[in-house]
Amino acid sequence: MPKQAPTAKRSVRGSRTGRPIMALLDLLGHRWTLRIIWELREVALTSRALRTACDEASPTILQTRLTELRDAGFVELTADGYCLTELGRELFETFTSLNRFAERWSKHGR
Amino acid sequence: MPKQAPTAKRSVRGSRTGRPIMALLDLLGHRWTLRIIWELREVALTSRALRTACDEASPTILQTRLTELRDAGFVELTADGYCLTELGRELFETFTSLNRFAERWSKHGR
DNA sequence: GGTCTTTGCTACAATTAATGTAGCAGAACG
DNA sequence: CGTTCTGCTACATTAATTGTAGCAAAGACC
Secondary structure, eight states: OOOOOOOSSSOSSSOTTOOHHHHHHHHHTSTTHHHHHHHTSSSOBOHHHHHHHTTTOOHHHHHHHHHHHHHHTSEEEETTEEEEOHHHHHHHHTTHHHHHHHHHHHTSOO | OOOOOOOSSSOSSSOTTOOHHHHHHHHHTSTTHHHHHHHTSSSOBOHHHHHHHTTTOOHHHHHHHHHHHHHHTSEEEETTEEEEOHHHHHHHHTTHHHHHHHHHHHTSOO
16 A cells, blocks of 8 residues: 655645645655646546656556545546646646746756 | 766656656656755755755755756855755746645645 | 457566665864 | 864665556447
């Protein structure tokens, strides 16, 4: 049984300051989590399609991450496959500036 | 010797589409990375102070993450300790909305 | 009915990453 | 010289992730 996912109310590794940002940073810091949200940004994907989109990441960890994201209320499973919830879409909105930043970063001369 | 950090030019686990967002998501998806950027958001911290701020995370991994963040050009070591570079501060700007989202998330009734 | 195919999901051993504790060399201060 | 910091590393233990294989259930096809 996988360890329970962090939620806004109960931080896992974050300091127990009760600050939800800590729980969120902890959740998003798990491998593939950011990527999954990114891949689901505009289409629903079945578990297999998501796996393909995520460079054939192991189904074990994808399933674990999907459970965490569902527990957090960011992802749901519909007839079309996995997709972002309303809350998940709000979260993705904060990625928009991240994408713009990534473009700038790539031109930064590294 | 630690595996080399992802950069904007060379994705590691991301698909080789050349999209810098993949390299960035990969980098930020490493444990403690998001947290470190958060803790350095407004003050420079020595390695020990950063460790304290990060709930006594092991110095091994903090050092690894700091190296990655320095390679990426987000963090630098000054006389005052570790702090965000100009680029790192730009990256942190994208966190602002994330923090707002975290507050909303915590009230979402979980 | 039977048999493909695809779905979400799990088992399990192997590998890799992270933790926790200890400690190093170098610089600054007394 | 002896403290006390700094950044940083070694190393054994533990936890997370990977890769491969496969399950049961649901739908399509004949």
